[in-house]
Amino acid sequence: MNIVVCVKYVPDAAADQKFEDDNTVDRIGVDGLLSELDEYAVEQALQIKETGDDPDSTVVTVLSMGPEQATVAVRKALQMGADKGVHVVDDALAGSDALATSLVLAEAIKKLGAGPGWDLVVCGMESTDGGMGVIPAMLSERLGVPGVTLGSEITVSSKEGGAVVRIRRNGDASTDTIEGTLPLVLSVTDQSCEVRYPSFKGIMAAKKKPVETWSLGDLGVGPGQVGSGAAWSVVESAIPRPARTAGEIVTDGDGSGAKALVDFLASKKFI
């Protein structure tokens, strides 16, 4: 089986997030890392490989589109246990929207599949840097395969006619069971598993794992199809919300805290 995991390099949420002068997210000036929500995608791909019928012939490829530094994200996934990496990097990609990102990732997946084919694409539930949570659905649309998304529990079983992926999905009104037959795009939530830490052995092994770097030219995508110039929506302004003014803080002692709390709620007419 060939599994492709899509992972994004994102600014560290603990650092100050900000916009560039052209209203795009600053991805260069802050420290970045493998999106924590994509660690769940890597973990699921590894578990599917390890618990599958044929771990030895299953290949997990990590795919990331992003700036030079995005190799950090690819490396981390390799340390966790993925087999090889592909990093799509090109100056023209700066400022790409979800439509362009999904186009590039879809073309990269097709190129990866040109030899042995691909069976399963695994994504995270959304990018932690204000992502839209739409890339997996867009990939499914562009690749013409089912999208089985937002799984909080995942099982893969072999059946006649191909392996079946079954998920539980927590919807607003109900919890659903959803299934599809490979090949398909799967996305997984942070409820789906515990993520492993890279072991010392994994960190050493990752140094020898191959990472290919592809440009837009390698994918047959024109520079005019991506980047801020090709975006199908524009950000007109990005204004920091005024900081909240510090409120009143009281220290509880002998029940004074509860009384002060109730008085505050009454003063605001909540009771």
Next chain:
Amino acid sequence: MPEVLVLIERVEVDGVREVTKPSLELLTIARRLGDPSAVVIGSPDADVAGTLKKYGAAKIYSVSTGEGAEDAGVSGYLVAPEAEVLAQLIEKTSPAAVLVVSTGRGKEIAGRLAVKTESGLITDAVDVTAADGTPTTKQSVFAGSFVVQARVTKGTPIITVKPNSVTPEEVDGAGSDVAEEAFAVTISDAAKGAKVTGAEPRKASGRPELTEAAIVVSGGRGTGGDFEPIQAFADSLGAAVGASRAAVDSGWYPHSFQVGQTGKTVSPQLYVANGISGAIQHRAGMQTSKTIVAVNTDEEAPIFELVDFGVVGDLHTVLPAATDAINRGR
């Protein structure tokens, strides 16, 4: 005026299918952009049609696939058929915009539709206004620390709107000349790849819906696993109950009540955080609440940077005493 397509969501409440409040909010927003056309998968019964008209639908499309039970050709599968329905309606009506509720489902439908129709997409809008005939959106990003204004520049603007962005408004004298139009669609086999094979409806909590509640009382790791004081305090205020991920991950409260980046976004009149430190990912789900209150034993907890009022104290003593006072009429 051009049509504005609004995808209507319905939920089953006690065996009756009702229009969700966020769908009615979309109708109110749609009226700013053109004539709202409600898109209902399956045929709406008289009550549903009546509600849609009352809230300003100028037209109702009842979509059917001719595949057995009411809407089996659409609802038995995951989102792809809904995107096909909307794509066919865009073709037919050339609308000014398409509005969908910003849920996991809604965003996926919108994403697929954008690819299909080569249209710009904006997700998680908290406001939509019309400027020079085109919709302009506001989004709250980076855990609510920035407000971004954006516009679609290609194709049909496809916009997903967060619940609670506006108050649904009834329209005076609406309803008399509303056209109901049956719209028959064929769903491709490709759209039927992800099949819904089972659904367990969520049990009613007896409390207000988390994302719609005027007051939300949340508990975190500081509860130590005991949500009783949180629930009792919530009930004294008629509030919904929320939880931090630490509380959910510990198995103390169900995931459907998680507030934050990977849970629900709430924006109530009052948010009370108890035993919650205020991590950035939690703030992402509650930072835009009008009034914020916290109870926490640690005066250094980051949540106190956000609050209008805070109590440095133990929730296990502060909350029961406050609950008592409120229940006794203070």
